[in-house]
Amino acid sequence: MRLPLIGTLKLRGRLTLYVTLLAVVPLLASSLLGLRTTHGMMQQQVHEMLRIEAEGLKDLVEASLAERETSVRSWAEDALLREALLTGSYEQSDAVLSRLQLRYTTFTGLVLFTEDGRAVSASTAPLRDSFAGQEVVVRDSPWFKAALEGRFTSAMLTEEDPVFGMQVLHLAAPVMESRGGRRLGVLLAAYDWGQVGEVVKTALARARARKNDSFALEVRTEAGSLLFDSRGKGAGRIANAVTAEAINGPELSDVGDGWRFVALSDQEDVYGSVNQLSLGVLGIALAAVVVVSLSAFLLARGVAQPISRLNQAVRHIVQEGDLTQRLEAHGDDEVGELARSFVQMVGNLKETTLSLQRGTQVLTDTVAELTRAAEQQENNITRQAAALQETQVTAQEIKQTSLIASERATAVLQVATRAEELGQGGVNALTESMSGFQGMQDQVNEMAAQIGRLNERAQRIGGITLTVKGLADRSNMLALNAAIEAVRSGEHGKGFAIVAKEIRTLANQSIHSTAEVGTLLEDITQSILKTVELSEQGQERMDAGLMKARSSGESIQALSTIVQDNMSAVRQIAGAVSQQNAGIAQIFTAMTDLSTMMHDTMVGLQATQRVAQALRDVAEQMQQVARSYRV
Missing domain, CATH: 1.10.287 (Helix Hairpins)
Structure with a gap:
């Protein structure tokens, strides 16, 4: 089958084209295959890195929450707190709560409530006074109801607490009588949720060291509500982001069971090195195409030049019918043998x-x-x-x-x-x-x-x-x-x-x-x-x-x-x-x-x-x- 473009080329052009294609096609195929393999490996590495960061954040937050929950339960068993609720004298309980807050700075405040939701003791007097007259609100709050049932909840984490003036995680545990097992009240420890930002600083520093400025970490509920974003509040979503997530499972029971810890980054930052490598490889491939094309042209000219002289002699014989001209044959290759055979045929x-x-x-x-x-x-x-x-x-x-x-x-x-x-x-x-x-x-x-x-x-x-x-x-x-x-x-x-x-x-x-x-x-x-x-x-x-x-x-x-x-x-x-x-x-x-x-x-x-x-x-x-x- 005669192709529309190749069929119109002469021998020199076809030789140049064929040699160029034979050299360039494998080169381009290997380059594209290498780029694809490199991109796949880079993509796997990026996903693995994001997964490791998400797993690390999950482990840190899960361990921190489990530790805080254990601390709150142990504090609720303090004898002075039980005695204060039984006797109605809260001077010693105030001192205990004040010392605990000074020792554990991740908590923004501790408050002791009776069963009817009345705040009777706190780490600071202003904090106790801020709950005055809020008994109904306290009793209806999810964290108070969960504490009465002996469990923790994060239902109010997505809102800014009006008492503490920041986003806090309410960790509340019931205060029980030592012998009878009767519930005396509820101890509330307000965990400063902003402390999660301190936890992720190391991961963000590693990303900045890799010049990945778009790297971010998120904490979301099981339903998908945003609990934490390392970029701050009001940050928009990253278009075409590469993401990896880790789920807080029930292996270690804590308030964050079911949360999703997401590590994400912009594709341009992640694959920037791969794109630069692709441009470099394409540049090298284009340079190789130019070199191969020039070499093929020189080779084709060396092969086609004797054939062109022989073609001119044949055309002169066909058009003029002149068999008296003198023909010469040079070279020992196939073209030279063809020229000598043609001279003999003319004789x-x-x-x-x-x-x-x-x-x-x-x-x-x-x-x-x-x-x-x-x-x-x-x-x-x-x-x-x-x-x-x-x-x-x-x-x-x-x-x-x-x-x-x-x-x-x-x-x-x-x-x-x-x-x-x-x-x-x-x-x-x-x-x-x-x-x-x-x-x-x-x-x-x-x-x-x-x-x-x-x-x-x-x-x-x-x-x-x-x-x-x-x-x-x-x-x-x-x-x-x-x-x-x-x-x-x-x-x-x-x-x-x-x-x-x-x-x-x-x-x-x-x-x-x-x-x-x-x-x-x-x-x-x-x-x-x-x-x-x-x-x-x-x-x-x-x-x-x-x-x-x-x-x-x-x-x-x-x-x-x-x-x-x-x-x-x-x-x-x-x-x-x-x-x-x-x-x-x-x-x-x-x-x-x-x-x-x-x-x-x-x-x-x-x-x-x-x-x-x-x-x-x-x-x-x-x-x-x-x-x-x-x-």
């Missing part, structure tokens, strides 16, 4: 051309002598063929004349026979026509009689119709009189009036129908009279046609006698013409055989002339080929 072609020119001259002379002999023989045969053609034409004319006479005699005989048959048939047909005319006349007479009887019956129906009309008129009059009498009778005559009305209606319908029947009978009578008139005219015409038919029959009988007399003479003429036609056919057959023999001779001579002409054409073509090269 052989030169010798072949000389031999062809000599043979062409001999062939031309031989064809010329053969052509002259064939032309002389053709002239002699042409004169003989002309004389034979004239004789054959004369015989053909005689044969055609005899054949026409025979055909005409046969046609006259056939016509006479047909005329005899038609004459006999005409006599028979005329006889049958006479019988038919007589029968038709009888039928016409019978039809006229039937029409007369039909006219009489129509007149009788007219009389009956007049009688019916008279009866209808009388019924109408009687119905009218009956209606008058019914009116006179009043109520007793109403039924009789209805009957009289119906009789009058029927009488009117009878009068109307009688009038229509009378009209139809009048039309039928007129039609019958017209039919009688036409029947009489047809009978007169039939009588006239019958007389003419009798006269025609007599004429046809006389004509049939004349035709029979002519039949004998026509048969004698047809017999003589048939004998004459048979003799002329024998003469024409002999002339035809002689003409066929002459035609075969002419065909053979024409074949000889065609062979001579073909030889002459071949000789001319060989001369043109021989003259196309100069030797």
Whole structure:
């Protein structure tokens, strides 16, 4: 298959393209494969680094929360706190809480509550006073309810506490009586949630050392609510961020079970080194492409230059037909061997051309002598063929004349026979026509009689119709009189009036129908009279046609006698013409055989002339080929 672009390139261009592709394609493939492998390894390293940071943050926060929870539970078991709740004297409990806060700076305050949510002791007096009157709020708070149940909760971590003025994690534990196990109150330790920022400083410092400024750590609840962000509050989400997370499992029970610790970074910062490496590799690959292309071009020029000189020599021989030029072959490679073979081929072609020119001259002379002999023989045969053609034409004319006479005699005989048959048939047909005319006349007479009887019956129906009309008129009059009498009778005559009305209606319908029947009978009578008139005219015409038919029959009988007399003479003429036609056919057959023999001779001579002409054409073509090269 010839490609649209590569098929138009010359040898030098194709060699340059092929060598470049052979060198560049593996180079680019290996470069792309290496970049892809490097990118995959870098991606795995980045994810592993983020996962380690997330796991480290999870372990630190989980350990810190577990330690704080343990501390709060141990503090809640302090005897002084129990005694303060039992006696109602809180000076010693205030001192205990104050010392604990000074020792554990991660807590922003400690408060002791009774079971009804009243703050009775705190690490500082202002802190205790801030809870004054907040008993209902304290009792309804999630951390207080969880403390009463003996567990910790982080439900209020997402909000800023109004008492402490910062985001704190409320770690509250119940204060129980030592012997009876009765709950005396609740100890609240407010853990400063901002201390998580101190925990992640080391991880952020490591990221800055790697020049990864977009690195961040987040703490989210199991539902996805944000609890902590190393970038600070209000920071937007990183677009196309690479993330890894660790989940605080139930292995170590603490308030943060289910939390998700997320480490994330921007892709541009993470993969910046890989992108720089990719650009470097692509630059090296482009430089290699340029070097390879230049080397391929020099190689192609060294290979194609001798072939170009050889091509020019071949083109000169083809276009000019010059075999006298001197060709030189250099080099011991395949191209040099091709050049030497071509020089040898040109020498052989030169010798072949000389031999062809000599043979062409001999062939031309031989064809010329053969052509002259064939032309002389053709002239002699042409004169003989002309004389034979004239004789054959004369015989053909005689044969055609005899054949026409025979055909005409046969046609006259056939016509006479047909005329005899038609004459006999005409006599028979005329006889049958006479019988038919007589029968038709009888039928016409019978039809006229039937029409007369039909006219009489129509007149009788007219009389009956007049009688019916008279009866209808009388019924109408009687119905009218009956209606008058019914009116006179009043109520007793109403039924009789209805009957009289119906009789009058029927009488009117009878009068109307009688009038229509009378009209139809009048039309039928007129039609019958017209039919009688036409029947009489047809009978007169039939009588006239019958007389003419009798006269025609007599004429046809006389004509049939004349035709029979002519039949004998026509048969004698047809017999003589048939004998004459048979003799002329024998003469024409002999002339035809002689003409066929002459035609075969002419065909053979024409074949000889065609062979001579073909030889002459071949000789001319060989001369043109021989003259196309100069030797």
